[in-house]
Amino acid sequence: MVTVHIPALLRDLTGGAAQVRVDVPAGRQITVRELLEMLEADHRGLLESLLYEGDILPGIAVFIDSDQAHLGLQAKLGDGSEVHFLPPVVGG
Amino acid sequence: MEPFAHPKHGHYDVIGTRPIRHDGEDKVTGRAQYGADVHFPDMLHGFVLRSPHAHARILSLDTSKAEAMPGVKAVVTHAALPPLPDKVIATGEGIENQKYMSDRILASDKVLFQGHPIAAVAAGDPWTAEEAARAIAVKYEVLPAVTDPLAAMQEGAPLLYDRITTTILGKKESQATNVCMHTRHQQGELEAGFAQADEIVEREYRTRTVHQGYIEPQNATALARSDGHVTVWTSTQGAFPTRDQVATVLKKELSKIRVIPMEIGGGFGGKIPIYLEPLAVLLSERTGRPVKLVMSRADVFQSTGPASATVSRIKLGFKKDGTLVAASAWMAYEAGAFPGNWGATGAMCVLAPYRVPNLQIDVYDVLTNTPKVAAYRAPSSPQALWGVEAAMDEAALKLGMDPIDLRLKNAAAEGDKRADGYTWPRIGLVETLQAAKASAHYRSPAPDKPNQGRGIAVGYWHNAGLQSSATVGINMDGTASVVTGSVDIGGSRASMAIMAAETLGLTAEEVRPLVADTDSIGHTDVTGGSRTTFATGYAVYLAALDAIEQMKKRVAKLWNCKESDVVFEDGAFRSGKNGGTPNGKDPLTVRTLAPQLPRTGGPVQGQASILPRGVGAGFGCHIADIEVDPDTGKATVLRYTAVQDVGTAIHPAYVEGQIMGGAVQGIGWALNEEYVHNDQGVMQNPGFLDYRMPTTLDVPNVETILVEVPNPGHPYGVRGVGETPIVPPLGALHNAIARATGVRVRELPMSPPRVQAALSARAAKPIPA
Numbered sequence: 123m124v125t126v127h128i129p130a131l132l133r134d135l136t137g138g139a140a141q142v143r144v145d146v147p148a149g150r151q152i153t154v155r156e157l158l159e160m161l162e163a164d165h166r167g168l169l170e171s172l173l174y175e176g177d178i179l180p181g182i183a184v185f186i187d188s189d190q191a192h193l194g195l196q197a198k199l200g201d202g203s204e205v206h207f208l209p210p211v212v213g214g
Numbered sequence: 215m216e217p218f219a220h221p222k223h224g225h226y227d228v229i230g231t232r233p234i235r236h237d238g239e240d241k242v243t244g245r246a247q248y249g250a251d252v253h254f255p256d257m258l259h260g261f262v263l264r265s266p267h268a269h270a271r272i273l274s275l276d277t278s279k280a281e282a283m284p285g286v287k288a289v290v291t292h293a294a295l296p297p298l299p300d301k302v303i304a305t306g307e308g309i310e311n312q313k314y315m316s317d318r319i320l321a322s323d324k325v326l327f328q329g330h331p332i333a334a335v336a337a338g339d340p341w342t343a344e345e346a347a348r349a350i351a352v353k354y355e356v357l358p359a360v361t362d363p364l365a366a367m368q369e370g371a372p373l374l375y376d377r378i379t380t381t382i383l384g385k386k387e388s389q390a391t392n393v394c395m396h397t398r399h400q401q402g403e404l405e406a407g408f409a410q411a412d413e414i415v416e417r418e419y420r421t422r423t424v425h426q427g428y429i430e431p432q433n434a435t436a437l438a439r440s441d442g443h444v445t446v447w448t449s450t451q452g453a454f455p456t457r458d459q460v461a462t463v464l465k466k467e468l469s470k471i472r473v474i475p476m477e478i479g480g481g482f483g484g485k486i487p488i489y490l491e492p493l494a495v496l497l498s499e500r501t502g503r504p505v506k507l508v509m510s511r512a513d514v515f516q517s518t519g520p521a522s523a524t525v526s527r528i529k530l531g532f533k534k535d536g537t538l539v540a541a542s543a544w545m546a547y548e549a550g551a552f553p554g555n556w557g558a559t560g561a562m563c564v565l566a567p568y569r570v571p572n573l574q575i576d577v578y579d580v581l582t583n584t585p586k587v588a589a590y591r592a593p594s595s596p597q598a599l600w601g602v603e604a605a606m607d608e609a610a611l612k613l614g615m616d617p618i619d620l621r622l623k624n625a626a627a628e629g630d631k632r633a634d635g636y637t638w639p640r641i642g643l644v645e646t647l648q649a650a651k652a653s654a655h656y657r658s659p660a661p662d663k664p665n666q667g668r669g670i671a672v673g674y675w676h677n678a679g680l681q682s683s684a685t686v687g688i689n690m691d692g693t694a695s696v697v698t699g700s701v702d703i704g705g706s707r708a709s710m711a712i713m714a715a716e717t718l719g720l721t722a723e724e725v726r727p728l729v730a731d732t733d734s735i736g737h738t739d740v741t742g743g744s745r746t747t748f749a750t751g752y753a754v755y756l757a758a759l760d761a762i763e764q765m766k767k768r769v770a771k772l773w774n775c776k777e778s779d780v781v782f783e784d785g786a787f788r789s790g791k792n793g794g795t796p797n798g799k800d801p802l803t804v805r806t807l808a809p810q811l812p813r814t815g816g817p818v819q820g821q822a823s824i825l826p827r828g829v830g831a832g833f834g835c836h837i838a839d840i841e842v843d844p845d846t847g848k849a850t851v852l853r854y855t856a857v858q859d860v861g862t863a864i865h866p867a868y869v870e871g872q873i874m875g876g877a878v879q880g881i882g883w884a885l886n887e888e889y890v891h892n893d894q895g896v897m898q899n900p901g902f903l904d905y906r907m908p909t910t911l912d913v914p915n916v917e918t919i920l921v922e923v924p925n926p927g928h929p930y931g932v933r934g935v936g937e938t939p940i941v942p943p944l945g946a947l948h949n950a951i952a953r954a955t956g957v958r959v960r961e962l963p964m965s966p967p968r969v970q971a972a973l974s975a976r977a978a979k980p981i982p983a
Contacts, residue, residue, distance in 0.1 A: 129398075130398040130399055130574075133400075140400065162478045171383045174384060181308065181309035181555050181558070184384065185636065187641065188638075204637075206634070207383075208455050208562070208635075211676045212308060212589065213680075213934075214481075214482050214590050214676070214742050214937060
């Protein structure tokens with residue numbers, strides 16, 4: 123099971139759900155892209171809202187288990203992973 | 215990633231010592247070379263013509279008179295820039311549309327802020343260049359301007375663009391607006407949460423535009439060669455990001471641009487965007503000669519990115535025992551004249567220190583006729599958190615609780631969720647609050663004469679990771695050199711040398727640190743985001759380990775043993791079998807091994823390039839005692855203490871210096887600093903006489919208390935340090951003034967006129983604190 127935290131402004135696409143859980147077959151890993159494609163079947167519009175020219179939106183980073191996944195859409199997810207879409211941290 | 219255990223924490227050999235900085239002599243004798251010191255015999259000087267209007271259409275632009283002037287070698291306008299696509303890219307420092315990057319460097323059809331560059335001129339001397347630039351004829355259609363983010367959000371406000379709509383992640387609304395981005399975080403049930411609350415504090419807070427105020431103005435010198443290669447000497451926080459931006463704006467290959475970072479006189483985030491570099495390159499390409507451009511102080515204020523003005527509406531709900539049960543934040547951030555997303559960072563910070571089960575945060579980035587805002591030390595966090603800290607103080611008074619106890623009751627800790635859903639790793643907020651409460655300052659009686667008071671506030675910055683590269687070369691006498699791509703703003707040369715020395719078993723003085731240019735080291739991101747000691751230090755550590763691994767092979771050759779039998783412990787190579795050496799001689803050190811490197815295989819140089827995980831967030835708590843002059847409204851800081859979790863203080867003196875510097879900048883933000891615009895959007899105070907930064911006469915000694923909760927994500931436990939300390943002063947001073955006078959000034963800066971006006975209003979009608 124992978125838990126996806128839905129950005130608050132996209133929750134209209136998930137019927138208001140803040141989190142969506144996706145079953146991942148035991149022993150298998152999926153990529154973030156595959157995860158989003160699986161979600162798109164039930165929550166149309168998510169892909170369009172999170173992607174820009176085929177990649178994750180500039181200004182948004184994929185966080186897996188609270189660590190930034192620099193591979194973005196290609197990052198691998200396993201059973202128990204938690205996924206967030208958050209602005210990457212920069213600074214002054 | 216396995217967490218680091220730090221068995222030597224608190225007992226390192228070199229880490230935690232205070233050696234003299236390696237670049238110290240050059241800095242204090244004036245030999246250090248800054249950008250404005252760059253000089254070539256055939257060098258030309260540039261001058262930039264800037265818009266006098268905050269918002270205007272350019273009807274015509276005639277450069278012929280300037281070009282005809284004696285001594286003028288080149289004039290460039292937006293037409294000299296290659297057309298760029300309408301495409302958003304990540305710049306390493308937020309996001310930027312390429313087309314807008316180009317328009318920001320030189321205006322095309324409209325000027326969008328006072329100081330917007332229109333043309334650049336190169337001439338044999340700076341005076342001719344300026345005279346020629348002023349001879350350029352520009353016809354404007356002046357348009358109504360808007361500089362306040364709240365005003366810019368209103369229906370009927372002047373629109374900066376006809377086609378910009380609000381972006382909500384990938385969704386765009388259809389109506390043209392100045393609100394370019396909306397960010398929201400939501401957890402739990404907001405209304406139900408507030409319904410549980412026994413006490414609710416709901417207030418509106420405002421901040422004005424402020425500038426980083428670095429001492430050294432922006433500058434750039436470029437030399438374009440006929441083979442298409444260019445070299446740029448500049449004052450930047452990151453040579454590689456500067457190269458990336460110049461390459462984007464000028465559509466050049468990265469390998470054709472060499473950026474040499476000069477010594478830097480402060481940046482604080484403001485020297486991450488490029489301004490002059492492409493202009494210097496364009497002018498050099500047209501003349502075949504080096505061209506230097508240096509901003510004036512007025513240029514710096516009017517044309518470079520300051521920090522956002524903001525409006526925030528904060529609502530906090532508490533149970534009687536102080537438990538925070540619900541919170542909401544609505545915030546508008548000035549974006550300046552081009553779209554950006556600094557508000558999203560504010561959304562990350564606004565409730566970060568606290569556990570809040572029910573919350574909603576809405577943040578809007580709003581276009582205004584002001585320079586595009588840039589990072590400023592913990593960007594967006596001071597504006598976000600000061601209102602929360604002010605409301606926390608009001609709540610503490612209502613609940614009859616000590617203000618530190620109220621924060622301890624709600625402090626975020628490992629495993630808690632931040633407002634955006636991020637789960638905290640090991641953080642040291644609780645330890646920081648406990649240290650603040652136990653401090654000599656807090657335990658001393660609060661000043662209790664009339665108009666005196668004490669305030670406290672918490673600050674937070676997440677700190678960044680990003681990319682870093684380093685090499686560690688072993689000299690034949692056993693000393694070492696460390697080369698990184700990180701510009702040294704706050705003493706990072708010393709920190710890098712210390713970490714290399716600790717790893718290699720040397721002294722800090724035996725390691726020579728060097729800052730390299732873009733042709734001399736692997737990609738390294740900005741010195742910013744409080745990331746350098748963490749990430750580049752991590753790269754230095756790995757490069758030193760790489761050198762050690764190479765040296766183990768040499769030791770194995772000398773000892774005629776297996777490489778796997780050689781270990782490096784406590785600064786010496788030993789035999790893993792018996793803890794000594796196979797031949798009974800003394801263990802080898804880097805010092806004693808180094809002369810034997812040539813005959814065992816040649817030089818040793820370790821290298822590492824990383825994109826580290828495991829960033830450690832920083833929390834601070836500041837205590838301020840102040841006295842307010844009731845006649846003038848002037849607040850004088852009597853005593854100030856800054857407490858911060860720094861992970862591990864690599865060079866404690868520079869850690870303390872970072873904390874003091876951040877606190878002083880925060881004090882300036884709280885008490886005096888602000889952009890003052892007239893109703894046409896023209897800045898009225900573009901100089902240090904009228905833009906009132908604190909001097910040594912305005913601030914007491916800032917006492918520092920270093921709390922060391924090591925970051926498990928770094929081999930030496932490093933957390934970023936530099937940004938967190940600018941956050942608490944805004945709230946701490948607001949709370950101190952409130953407790954001193956009984957009035958709450960909810961608009962920054964709490965300058966004498968604003969405080970005096972509040973005191974006068976209180977005299978007319980008492981306002982409960």
